Amino acid sequence: xxxxxxxxxMLSDADDYNVNIQVxxxxxxxxxxxxxxxxxxxxxxxxKIVAWDYLIKWGIDQTPDLGINNNNKINWNNxxxxxxxxxxxxxxxxxxxxxxxxxxxxxQVRPYKQIIPQYIxxxxx
Numbered sequence: 001x002x003x004x005x006x007x008x009x010m011l012s013d014a015d016d017y018n019v020n021i022q023v024x025x026x027x028x029x030x031x032x033x034x035x036x037x038x039x040x041x042x043x044x045x046x047x048k049i050v051a052w053d054y055l056i057k058w059g060i061d062q063t064p065d066l067g068i069n070n071n072n073k074i075n076w077n078n079x080x081x082x083x084x085x086x087x088x089x090x091x092x093x094x095x096x097x098x099x100x101x102x103x104x105x106x107x108q109v110r111p112y113k114q115i116i117p118q119y120i121x122x123x124x125x
Contacts, residue, residue: 052095052108059088073111085115092116097123 023030060066063083066076097120100109113121 052100055088055091055095056112059084059091063087078114081112081114084112088115093120 063080063086065080065083092115097105097109109116
């Protein structure tokens with residue numbers, strides 16, 4: 001089987017879709033399924049915000065007091081945020097926050113304000 005054929009099979013397999021996109025309102029909603037790898041390759045928007053999302057998920061999984069046992073931010077205390085901050089400390093400066101849309105920044109970055117060094121956060125608000 002050729003590489004092209006393997007990629008085609010992967011892209012057509014609904015089990016591998018990891019992004020659901022809903023377009024429209026009320027009864028006129030259409031749902032599309034996509035692969036985040038394809039979206040990142042084709043759209044600069046997805047490169048930035050998806051990178052942040054994956055970094056946060058990875059950081060939570062790597063942080064001893066978090067992971068699958070405590071991945072709900074509602075239950076976190078200051079120590080949990082500090083632990084995540086230590087885990088991600090070397091990676092956060094690599095994120096291009098200035099290229100993240102303001103609505104996405106508010107919804108997906110701001111909730112983690114405690115883990116972002118103040119000098120970085122203040123440059124982007």
